Amino acid sequence: MRAGRPRLDVASPDTEMKICAVALDLFADRGFSSVTTKDIADATGFNPALIYYYFGSKDELFRRAVTLAVERAFEQFRLAREGLEHPRDIIYGWLDIHVKEYRTISKLIMIAIDYAKTSKRNVRIDEAIRRFYLDERDVLKAALASGVARGDFRNVDVEETANFISTFLDGVCARAMILKDFDPIVAIGELRSFLNTHLKRKK
Numbered sequence: 001m002r003a004g005r006p007r008l009d010v011a012s013p014d015t016e017m018k019i020c021a022v023a024l025d026l027f028a029d030r031g032f033s034s035v036t037t038k039d040i041a042d043a044t045g046f047n048p049a050l051i052y053y054y055f056g057s058k059d060e061l062f063r064r065a066v067t068l069a070v071e072r073a074f075e076q077f078r079l080a081r082e083g084l085e086h087p088r089d090i091i092y093g094w095l096d097i098h099v100k101e102y103r104t105i106s107k108l109i110m111i112a113i114d115y116a117k118t119s120k121r122n123v124r125i126d127e128a129i130r131r132f133y134l135d136e137r138d139v140l141k142a143a144l145a146s147g148v149a150r151g152d153f154r155n156v157d158v159e160e161t162a163n164f165i166s167t168f169l170d171g172v173c174a175r176a177m178i179l180k181d182f183d184p185i186v187a188i189g190e191l192r193s194f195l196n197t198h199l200k201r202k203k
Helices: 014-030 037-044 048-055 058-081 087-098 102-116 123-150 158-176 184-198
Strands: none
Touching: 014 037, 014 048, 014 058, 014 102, 037 048, 037 058, 048 058, 058 087, 058 102, 058 123, 087 102, 087 123, 087 158, 087 184, 102 123, 102 158, 102 184, 123 158, 158 184
């Protein structure tokens, strides 16, 4: 059973969100293993007891920070796709979210890469990371299948094309971490141009 709620004047209804946002930055910059609860407390200005009250452990805070990044990306996508009907627009809308939410999504991918190297795994954390890729695959496959069925796209392999797009987007983020002069926004624009040609039906 958790201890009683710490009496802190700085606590507010969005305290959990603030802690998750700061934790996401720290985990992305320094890696899961290197960041301590005290580091997060120092960065937020909150008492460590408040962090333990809300999250219970660093693992749970990590999971919630990852979940926040996933939810933010898909919430922005849901808003952006309102009124979009053409499958091509839906796919390009997903690419546009990678531009608009690049910082958040790149942090998620950096965290996932770092976490994959840890020997101690947590099923709930694994599921939070996997959710991003499952949801992304569903978005892309549904749009591609619809485009093929409507005759808007040539008869591409839906599974293969969805995996290619997802893998390319991951690769863009990874390369941007390695090469400081690499422009991920330009690369995502080039992917859009490639898909326009790849999906086009031959007359």
